[in-house]
Amino acid sequence: MNILHWSPRSPYVRKVMVAIHEKGLLDSIETVRTLADPMFPPRDFFATNPLAKIPTLERDGASPIWDSRVILEWADLSSESGPRLFPVDPETRLQALTDEALGTGMLETGMALLIERHMRAADRQDARVFDVCAAKFGACLDYLEANAARLAARDFDAGHLSIGVALCYLDFRFGDLQWREGRPGLAAWHDGFAARPSVLATTFRDDPRPTE
Numbered sequence: 001m002n003i004l005h006w007s008p009r010s011p012y013v014r015k016v017m018v019a020i021h022e023k024g025l026l027d028s029i030e031t032v033r034t035l036a037d038p039m040f041p042p043r044d045f046f047a048t049n050p051l052a053k054i055p056t057l058e059r060d061g062a063s064p065i066w067d068s069r070v071i072l073e074w075a076d077l078s079s080e081s082g083p084r085l086f087p088v089d090p091e092t093r094l095q096a097l098t099d100e101a102l103g104t105g106m107l108e109t110g111m112a113l114l115i116e117r118h119m120r121a122a123d124r125q126d127a128r129v130f131d132v133c134a135a136k137f138g139a140c141l142d143y144l145e146a147n148a149a150r151l152a153a154r155d156f157d158a159g160h161l162s163i164g165v166a167l168c169y170l171d172f173r174f175g176d177l178q179w180r181e182g183r184p185g186l187a188a189w190h191d192g193f194a195a196r197p198s199v200l201a202t203t204f205r206d207d208p209r210p211t212e
């Protein structure tokens with residue numbers, strides 16, 4: 001059995017869980033709730049992943065792998081069923097990879113914002129971080145609105161998965177952003193994404209944090 005270090009709070013983990021559902025691999029993994037905290041990394045986790053980040057996949061009979069995009073590749077290589085997450089056609093593949101990186105980049109922006117907002121004392125917070133993150137979110141969302149038809153025209157792949165999860169994460173942690181305002185094309189595209197069984201089965205949740 002493969003063991004996935006997991007949390008219902010993590011958007012990177014959610015990317016992987018959506019992929020596992022899409023590729024019909026649910027029966028081949030067991031999830032283990034693992035603490036992930038950039039300020040207090042669980043020391044005993046270093047032996048499995050020296051970065052102590054989730055998602056990390058301990059493969060049955062093979063070395064552990066980490067990083068959500070890498071685990072998406074594992075899912076695609078492990079199963080022929082479901083959508084092809086990393087298309088073979090070169091141009092389509094580049095589009096999928098670029099969209100995948102955009103969604104992941106939005107998550108990284110969100111993480112930077114959460115760290116500044118919740119992990120730094122109020123008198124040490126830097127207003128520039130808030131400004132830059134807001135500007136990046138705005139630019140990414142406007143780009144996606146302008147590209148909503150292009151997204152909808154392509155078969156579902158890792159790019160859609162990553163962007164779709166990033167938008168779900170904005171709803172989960174940054175509702176005040178109201179990202180749908182003035183972006184009807186993107187909102188309609190995301191309604192279709194959110195209705196996928198893989199997305200409905202993997203909702204975010206603030207569960208009690210495990211102790212180290």
Ligand SMILES: N[C@@H](CCC(=O)N[C@@H](CS)C(=O)NCC(=O)O)C(=O)O
Pocket residue numbers: 009010011012013036037038039041051052053054055066067068069104
């Ligand atoms: N590039 C990684 C990022 C993973 C990541 O940052 N996960 C967070 C949880 S949402 C984490 O493990 N944070 C703990 C840390 O940074 O030490 C991926 O795509 O999987």
